[in-house]
Amino acid sequence: MELRKSYFADQRKDDLHEIGQPRPRSDSPGHVTGKTTYFADRNFPGMLHLKMVRSPHHHARIRSIDTSEAEKHPGVVKVLTAKDVPHNVYTILILIQIGPEDETVLADGKVRWKGEAAVAVLAETERAAQEAAAKVKVDYEVLPAVFDMDEALKPGAPIVNEYHGRNYYLYDSGECRKVRFGDVEAGFAGADHVLEQTYQSSPIEHAPTETTGCIVAPEGNDRFTCYTNTQAMFFTLDNTSIILQMPGNKLHFVGGTVGGGFGGKVDVIVEPIAILGAKLTGRPVCFIYSREEEMQISSPRAAEKVVIKDGVMNDGRIVARKVTGYTDAGAYSRHSPYGAQKGAGHYPGPYTIPNVWIDTYCVYTNRTPSSAMRGFGVTIGDFALEVQMDKLARLIGMDPLEFRFINAYRDGDMKAHRQPTEGAALIECMQEASRAANWPVAEKFMAMSSYAKGA
Amino acid sequence: MAIRRGRGVAAINYPTGMNLGGDPTQALVHSTPTGNFMVTLSSVDLGQGMKQIMAQICAETIGVPTDRVVVDTADTDTGPHCMGTFASRGTHRAGNAVIQAAREARQVMLEVAAEELEVNASDLETDGQGNILVKGAPQKSISIFDVALSAHFKRGRSISGRGMFLIPRSYPEKETGAMKPSTCYAHACTVAEVEVDDETGEVTVLTVKNVFEIGRALNPKMVEQQLVGGSWMGISHALYETTEPYYPNRDHGGTDFNQYLMPGPGDLAQTEIIVLERPSADGPYGAKGPGEMCANPQIPAVANAVFDAVGVRIDTLPITPERILRALKAQASN
Numbered sequence: 013m014e015l016r017k018s019y020f021a022d023q024r025k026d027d028l029h030e031i032g033q034p035r036p037r038s039d040s041p042g043h044v045t046g047k048t049t050y051f052a053d054r055n056f057p058g059m060l061h062l063k064m065v066r067s068p069h070h071h072a073r074i075r076s077i078d079t080s081e082a083e084k085h086p087g088v089v090k091v092l093t094a095k096d097v098p099h100n101v102y103t104i105l106i107l108i109q110i111g112p113e114d115e116t117v118l119a120d121g122k123v124r125w126k127g128e129a130a131v132a133v134l135a136e137t138e139r140a141a142q143e144a145a146a147k148v149k150v151d152y153e154v155l156p157a158v159f160d161m162d163e164a165l166k167p168g169a170p171i172v173n174e175y176h177g178r179n180y181y182l183y184d185s186g187e188c189r190k191v192r193f194g195d196v197e198a199g200f201a202g203a204d205h206v207l208e209q210t211y212q213s214s215p216i217e218h219a220p221t222e223t224t225g226c227i228v229a230p231e232g233n234d235r236f237t238c239y240t241n242t243q244a245m246f247f248t249l250d251n252t253s254i255i256l257q258m259p260g261n262k263l264h265f266v267g268g269t270v271g272g273g274f275g276g277k278v279d280v281i282v283e284p285i286a287i288l289g290a291k292l293t294g295r296p297v298c299f300i301y302s303r304e305e306e307m308q309i310s311s312p313r314a315a316e317k318v319v320i321k322d323g324v325m326n327d328g329r330i331v332a333r334k335v336t337g338y339t340d341a342g343a344y345s346r347h348s349p350y351g352a353q354k355g356a357g358h359y360p361g362p363y364t365i366p367n368v369w370i371d372t373y374c375v376y377t378n379r380t381p382s383s384a385m386r387g388f389g390v391t392i393g394d395f396a397l398e399v400q401m402d403k404l405a406r407l408i409g410m411d412p413l414e415f416r417f418i419n420a421y422r423d424g425d426m427k428a429h430r431q432p433t434e435g436a437a438l439i440e441c442m443q444e445a446s447r448a449a450n451w452p453v454a455e456k457f458m459a460m461s462s463y464a465k466g467a
Numbered sequence: 468m469a470i471r472r473g474r475g476v477a478a479i480n481y482p483t484g485m486n487l488g489g490d491p492t493q494a495l496v497h498s499t500p501t502g503n504f505m506v507t508l509s510s511v512d513l514g515q516g517m518k519q520i521m522a523q524i525c526a527e528t529i530g531v532p533t534d535r536v537v538v539d540t541a542d543t544d545t546g547p548h549c550m551g552t553f554a555s556r557g558t559h560r561a562g563n564a565v566i567q568a569a570r571e572a573r574q575v576m577l578e579v580a581a582e583e584l585e586v587n588a589s590d591l592e593t594d595g596q597g598n599i600l601v602k603g604a605p606q607k608s609i610s611i612f613d614v615a616l617s618a619h620f621k622r623g624r625s626i627s628g629r630g631m632f633l634i635p636r637s638y639p640e641k642e643t644g645a646m647k648p649s650t651c652y653a654h655a656c657t658v659a660e661v662e663v664d665d666e667t668g669e670v671t672v673l674t675v676k677n678v679f680e681i682g683r684a685l686n687p688k689m690v691e692q693q694l695v696g697g698s699w700m701g702i703s704h705a706l707y708e709t710t711e712p713y714y715p716n717r718d719h720g721g722t723d724f725n726q727y728l729m730p731g732p733g734d735l736a737q738t739e740i741i742v743l744e745r746p747s748a749d750g751p752y753g754a755k756g757p758g759e760m761c762a763n764p765q766i767p768a769v770a771n772a773v774f775d776a777v778g779v780r781i782d783t784l785p786i787t788p789e790r791i792l793r794a795l796k797a798q799a800s801n
Contacts, residue, residue: 013695013741028752029526029530030532031752032685033523033687043514159715193643214710216708242551243551244550246509246550265543270512270514272514273514303724308722357639357648362652379715380710386758388759390759390763391759394763394767395770396767428644429639430645431646436652438654441655448658462745
């Protein structure tokens, strides 16, 4: 790695003692010698193991649940169903007033994706819990499922989630989050070329080294200590408090070093049910995802579909950009309404375009609920935007890097979401990339600056 | 049939934090009797090194070496509220909270030192080595060790501080979408060079040259580990990863690392990282959040390089050999 101090030198003072120094990490020796403690390194006497009975169907009504055989299985201490969960229907972003509550801790009457938790089994050993889970009998009536966002949005599609009543999230702005800037249709009408293209992605796993989990210990004083690898301590505590209808002062969350998160550990899935298990049995409870659960049960990055329509001039100026983004939330909201909204705030990318129209939809389908992941709401959008930029450049016979210089945002430029640009540095990144990759561009581009014109 | 070479470019920006949700973080700082400093947070270190960077920020602000600072994180009984470690917000949000707390603690520390030295606190400065000196008369000094002892046992002062950082939540305007998603943005430009085997559809990423603008590299070695890892993840997203290879079909989902594809050590591209620093106006010592954005530009850069190599557009991720071969076949039949 090289630090190129020549850029923006006028905005920086290099007079610091500790900042800017490549100090060795104090936690590295523990990591590389295997001495760092993770939550799962704890072991309490009498600790129970929790395993979930999961839906084998993508969409089904639950006619009945019979746990009698499972309860008789040797080593089983407790079997939990929806009726045991004090506030079973929840949604995590209710903490920032993004509702409605639309997800069940344990399925109640219905499952909406293959793998959804229906019954929790607590047993003396992991094996006993697993074996007993296989003995739980759930009588399902399979319902039509919808997997494709386009299909889900068609009239008459099976409704994935009754708490929404429609297969998309309803924002205060309507069926999508909107950005409107200038007159996009006039921009297309006056453009030398118009190009509309569609981009898509599939769900992606966070693949942390350490799978999601927690260990809960009753403290004997009505308090419960939850050792967890959540990425957000109070966010998880406060949601748990709602789900269990338990005052926050009864809960003590302890984290520590986490073996990778990437956004996959902000969903508040394992903690509430494990704490409930500890409360109802009076014993420590351990609930840790297997690798299979981490890959197919825990939320992935959402699949997205992005349609971009651009109007471009022969001289390289983009004069209009319309983006329609679709985020596949799966069966429940989790963080997806926020992610789709974040996308609306990110488009049309780091370019100054006078006419912009953005619609971003959060769509429900019968698949594993998606949620936050590194680059949430932006990563797939950037893939779409930057491939589109390449296509536009080639369409008008221009070098793709030079084409980006022509459109790059600079300090003071008004963005589509009506904030003036501050602290831009795209131009300088491209200048340095031009040098580093030996990708020459015209001298006028190398002379450009992100600073406001005339500044 | 041949191995064909191509290169592609992509340029991006990325917001720090989640202004659209509201994301406060708090920090507490106090000294021990012997002049070490404890930073207390509820923020989570995900392995990226948050504790180390908070220690350096606290040390810089108080004016002591980093090894005099201990960071206690991720305990809701002791640590004040933090929204969480996500949205590229940890360094920026918690860092600002630590600076505010450390400034308050530093002020008490200087006041105690001023009483011991019988001067005004405003005439004192720290040397960064654990001592407090009178400006212009450095022979008149006191160690922070002695100041802390005095505060604890003689003067009855708590060398401590409280820090809070909050950017008010931005609510998007319904009709126009006017909003403030972030107060600062990191930037990147990546050039990727690939080889594509037009017989097998296999892509080899030869080089990635990443230029990242991140505000300020608070610890250059830690910045490097994050940017190199992010660059690898971007390539992995471009070419390999998905839990549902035939999305929207639900079948064939990987359940372990044998089935879920990621590049191994032998697939790593030659990676170059160049960092520019344009300090952000509200960042801790100018830092922005580079955690997420560093994995984004490689994806389109690789996609564009594949097109440059073999003349087909794969607009669906991941760019698998199957998709490339199908596109080449369609191209040949047109």
